Amino acid sequence: MEFSDYRHVLRQQWKAVTACLAVAVIVAGLLIAFLPRQYQSTTELVAGNPSSPQSAPGGPATTYAGVIASDTVVRAVIDELDLGVTPREFRENVSISRVPDANLIRVAITASSPDAARTIAQTYGTIAANFARAVAQTRGVGVVDLDNPPPSSGETPPLRVVQAADDPEAPESPKPVVVAMLCLLAGLAAGAAVAVARFVRQAHLQEISDVVDVLPDSASVLAEVDPAELPGSESSFRRAAVALDQLPLGRRVVLLTGAGPEQVDSSAESLARSLAARGGDVVVVDTAGALTGRLGITERPGLGELLARRIAFDSAIERLAPRLSILPLGSDATDISPALVQPSMRGILDTLAERHDVVLVVARADEGSSDAEVLSVLCGATIVVVALGEASRPRLVARLGTLTSVGVEQLMVLVVRQPGRRRRREASSDASREVTPPAPGPDHSERTSNDLTPVQAGQEREARDVGAARSRSRRAARRADR
Numbered sequence: 003m004e005f006s007d008y009r010h011v012l013r014q015q016w017k018a019v020t021a022c023l024a025v026a027v028i029v030a031g032l033l034i035a036f037l038p039r040q041y042q043s044t045t046e047l048v049a050g051n052p053s054s055p056q057s058a059p060g061g062p063a064t065t066y067a068g069v070i071a072s073d074t075v076v077r078a079v080i081d082e083l084d085l086g087v088t089p090r091e092f093r094e095n096v097s098i099s100r101v102p103d104a105n106l107i108r109v110a111i112t113a114s115s116p117d118a119a120r121t122i123a124q125t126y127g128t129i130a131a132n133f134a135r136a137v138a139q140t141r142g143v144g145v146v147d148l149d150n151p152p153p154s155s156g157e158t159p160p161l162r163v164v165q166a167a168d169d170p171e172a173p174e175s176p177k178p179v180v181v182a183m184l185c186l187l188a189g190l191a192a193g194a195a196v197a198v199a200r201f202v203r204q205a206h207l208q209e210i211s212d213v214v215d216v217l218p219d220s221a222s223v224l225a226e227v228d229p230a231e232l233p234g235s236e237s238s239f240r241r242a243a244v245a246l247d248q249l250p251l252g253r254r255v256v257l258l259t260g261a262g263p264e265q266v267d268s269s270a271e272s273l274a275r276s277l278a279a280r281g282g283d284v285v286v287v288d289t290a291g292a293l294t295g296r297l298g299i300t301e302r303p304g305l306g307e308l309l310a311r312r313i314a315f316d317s318a319i320e321r322l323a324p325r326l327s328i329l330p331l332g333s334d335a336t337d338i339s340p341a342l343v344q345p346s347m348r349g350i351l352d353t354l355a356e357r358h359d360v361v362l363v364v365a366r367a368d369e370g371s372s373d374a375e376v377l378s379v380l381c382g383a384t385i386v387v388v389a390l391g392e393a394s395r396p397r398l399v400a401r402l403g404t405l406t407s408v409g410v411e412q413l414m415v416l417v418v419r420q421p422g423r424r425r426r427r428e429a430s431s432d433a434s435r436e437v438t439p440p441a442p443g444p445d446h447s448e449r450t451s452n453d454l455t456p457v458q459a460g461q462e463r464e465a466r467d468v469g470a471a472r473s474r475s476r477r478a479a480r481r482a483d484r
Contacts, residue, residue, distance in 0.1 A: 221406075
């Protein structure tokens, strides 16, 4: 995604972003209101002459900074104020640092109240100065600095408080502005993440109701099938087979493509087998090559050689099962797209329509391919396979838009559910209320053959016999017309 795409997503999902920012504001208010306040008081001590610069890292300020941070000073402060903490816990709230270019030592104390911070800082400074003087008197000459030796008199530079502990006016933490900014940034980041996640989820079609929402008025849902029953499951594709069996004779050259390449070849095979199982004579024309590879007949000559007029018509057809044949892509058809616009392609489809009850043309569903649009003009009906959870909303909208723009006579959608996911009744009922699929025959049923009673099984066989008789009548009528 580019920056412009993220900006579009944020505009589209502004409610989610606003909700996250509102939560961030509430969290910031709660943190500012309930986080414990910490106040800091500072005192400063001078080592030696305050006017002499700190010219070397090992000067008096550096030396005494280590002295006043000793355990002796820390324990003395704890005992003096009866703080009831260990030296380690106490040091977590003490900061000792040198003032650059001066013999000054700054001691900062953090406590839960202004008075406590000021009292501890003042006491610490006093005890530290007294301890340093005691050390100097005990050693006689104090601490010797080789770079800046003490005066010849042997006197040690005194350590004394030059700035009394201040009275903190505002808490050191939490800082309301900092907390608010951090929470707002976190809220904005969370809102952007939620917006992108929702956009990605909504971009992929999850339920049949998502498909129905983007269908144009001229399109309908043919059926909803389960890929767990693919391929060749007559029960899963019975609705689609029954609906296609009711199409007018002139529309029984059917194009099958997809919103993406997912499930197109397997759906084509199962739909063809289901149509053949109902008694019709079906031929599949594979212009994409995926079904040819699926069936393991990639080395066999087929449509490519037929369009190039290198083989006879009958030798290009491969019989797969009783009443089911295929015209494979061919062994020499790496890019057949330019040949699909030739008049010979229409002639091939017309010849197949005269010999078979249903001609199922499988077209490439890759993004950027226009084979489906070219072939849809030659077919009486078009089926778009939509694999839930894999097909994206923009690609389906684009595919339906291009097919509608070229004047498809009848546009249908075959919805393939996500593997292992049961169809939601609510989505199915909503879809059935919003679209009207092609009128099914009297034997339409969603039950599998295992669920049929002996009487119903007999009715099913009778319906298939009627379909076969109807197919024979159509072929006889076509022979009589010729």
